[in-house]
Amino acid sequence: MEYAACSHKGGDLATVRRRAAAFLDNLSGEESRGPVARQSWIIKWTKIGEEQCRVGDLKAGKGDSNEAAEARLCALTAFEVARRLLDENDPQCGEVTAKIEAGIQCLEVALAKVERVKIASCDYTELLAYYVPAGNDRLPTPAVICISMEDESETTLLARLLPAVIDRGMSLLVVSHRDVSNPAWGLSQALLSSCLDYLSARPGVDAARIGVYGEGMSAALATDFAASDRRLAAVVCDGGLWNWTRMRASVGWMTGVADAPEQGRVTAHRTQLMRRLRCPVLVVTGGRGFVSVSEAMKLQTECIEERIDLDLAMPRMIKSSGGCIENFVTLDDCIFGWLKQKLAFSAAPSSEPKDLPDIRSQVLGP
Template identity: 60%
Template sequence: MGDLSSTRRGAAAFLDNLPVDDPHAAIGQQNWITRWTKIGDEYCLLGDLNIKKGAFDEATDAWLCALTAFETARRLVDQDDPRSVDVLAKVDGGIQRFELSLAQKIERVKITCCDHAELSAYYLPAGSPDLPASAVICISMEQETGATLLGRLLPVVIGRGMSLLVITHDDVSSHSRGKSEALLSFCLDYLSARRDVDDTRIGVYGEAFSAVLATEFAVSDGRLAAAVCDGGLWNWARIVASVDWLTRTANIALENDAISARRLQFIRQLRCPVLVVAGGRGIVSVSEATKLQAYCMAARIDLELALPRMIRSPGRGIENFVTSDDCIFGWLEHKLALNSHQYVVGQDNQIT
């Protein structure tokens, strides 16, 4: 038991040191799921006791520690494990507890879109009418609720001075291409109209297939100041595969030149700084992202690359979400700062 900073350091160290290639690793992992869930429960109890005493800051810190613990447990649970439902329910309960705090409120908002349709979202304010803050539109992964993403990000963004608007992937991706970008533009309109948001410092964040949505949105709406996305690599890869299948060209040199030109054509449509997260649970391959970064450096395009640390586990890989999220939102914090300067991920492109 400790404060939020020590809890996150402990979770990151635990994930980095998960045993691998151990015949008893699977059994140990089940025990750790139980242990991290219990840690979360204990922090929830501590937060409840603090809120009864009127110690709102201490209660908030405890509940954020609980959300970190539950997210750690969630990373260890297989999707078909019955305990995954229980852990997700605990995340939802942690958010509801956080809403009791007077330190920082979560708003459940409805964003009016075209044809009078409404998009549900969570909004975490960080600014005020006298001191507007930067803001980030966060799109959950496919088959992930907005509440699950919010529970993971709350401990990351507290104290960074940025507001969050969290929406669900399925609410956006269920629409046709063009319509999805329009829905995200309505989200940007909503933030721009708020007096507690600086409309010149709004970014977008998406991972896995939501990174594709974030790229298409950044291309279609030039008001964005930063984007964590796939850099166009997903759509570019599909086009290259189609062209290769149709032409069956034997001129490798000409083919490579065409591929390079096409890669740059995609990225030049993005008019804001870009962070591409490659490998891990995402859809962007490390090799293609590395090539894209090299081309962008030569063309003086503001694109940076980050590689999440993955820990091998029986049957799958587990991402160290603590270091990954800290890096991504550190990059966003700097890019969306009033006096923005370049934020370097690391010489080896590793998220640290």
Template identity: 55%
Template sequence: MDKLQGIWGGTNRQNWAAKWIHIGDAQCILCDLNLKKEAFVEATEAWLSALTAFEVAKRLIDEDDEQSEEILAKVESGIQRFGSSLEQKVERVKLACVDRGEFGAYYLPGAKSHKSSPAVICISREEETEAALLGRLLPVVIGRSISLLVVSHDDLSNHSRSQSKNFFSCCVDYLSARPDVDAARIGVYGEGLSAVLATEFAVFDRRVAAAVCDGGLWNWASTLASVSWMTKTSDIMDDDVTSSRRLRLARRLTCPALVVAGGRGVVSASEAIKLQADCAAAGIDLELALSCVSQTPIGEIENFVASDNRIFAWLEHTLAAVQASDHFMNSGHDSEDLLSIIDLR
């Protein structure tokens, strides 16, 4: 992914996408062969390689290209065929919400299923299915001691804000009731406009222990645009006023947050850097991750493998720190004792 610009050459994007689709198909065949031989480790590796290849292909073509639907069909078929063969078996689950009935989601247990693991509610970006997001994340999270509940942005977009909050609360309730999930270590992760929803939910429900979100920057940008339109001016506000308004929602977050900027996200790198600096000065636990992108003849293409690894390493570490904090506080230690033995950063 980091070398796309150098290897592009004279080959057009359609040919590159076709090559990656071919790689994914070949890995699916290899997975089938290994399953027949009961070589489950090799089968898993082949299938995860196929999922990554399909994701690369999807990023090399236009979003409205008919090949996108074909790739999604391959991913969904693979989840149905191979998901139950994994050591961490993918489950299709139904959740019930009082004001909106049942909705579907995917659940992936943590690697150490005999223990209560942390869990993360993952929300797909707009116009992306939960299967598409799960297919991209599986190669990153398999083997990690973290459970996933993957839901679709579209299940939220046609409902009011209060209904959306109830939707998220249903997700937390479902995870909290599972014996393989530690209810004190539930995080939320959203990308695209779902990063905005993740921020709002982390503010709304204090059971959220970690959030990968936009840190309130989308609402800040909307407010800034509205002020400029109403005043018919593009004058820059005073730095102190700007910093105060940018921090308004971030201050309401009661859990550690990671803001991902750049790439295909809604958060600009420059605003995210400013927000992180403001939060550091205010003592707010907010970190920043900049998306890794490659410049190609068709524009920027995000190295999603590197970005996703960074995000879930942060989630795993942050939620583990919550467990360590609870253990030591319950043992009579104070915060200085805890900081002396665990690096929370």
């Protein structure tokens, strides 16, 4: 399998991402069978990342900050491939994570492409986040609040998403699940509303075109946030499926009745929640998340009948000797292609929506 990332071309981000996606799609073949082969690919993708870091340093030394930044983005993609191949208990995982964090620090400090910002929260504390600007005073752009999975930091999420978003004309505000999740009723929504307030006040952001994207358990936070704050123009979330599943399990435990609730009541409950989401919705189903494909498809059918704008996205999972690995490159392109379309359309409701990009049927429409 071809793995070289055209390092002789320096920061060729499109090439690196295309080859990373192709590599992950073909990982179930001969190359992934056995720990020796797997270790070989980890080493090779780590070396690709290290070489792109050297290219970035060289470009920065010549004063070309844009090419230096692009090489660093290539490195982040390569390191993320290596990280996905590693077992989370492998000592190398910490080493690769350290390289990813160093890459973000370089983009922040040396190349000034990323900002570390403080947001005044509802409980009078300060919330730390990463901000990636895309617009300016004369040309404000859409923006997306991105919430990490419960077991990942905001730095790890930013490092994965930044190469996918850098040329899409949208700003990012990236926060950690740990910082915005709170068991107290309504507090998580209030914290995320503080993030929305922050973005709305930024000169380069179009306050009418702000979305939110939550991963893992943060997808449930994104649902509750979108239901409570109608300023949002698009949401990538769980469609309320986690809270509904948890509530149904609690009722079954308290009543001792194992049978599922009557279907009409299930549909009515879901529809009631979805009506509170007054913006387009994308539900990511399957993969590492907790939203089942069957439940998500039932939800979509109900939304079609109610004329609610809901799409589904299913990540491509590759089976290998180390378990299932998600093709994060294709999925991120899918999600942010959808966000770009919906946030652009929200500013011009009289125009026809554009077709979604070719993403190998990752978005499952009606």
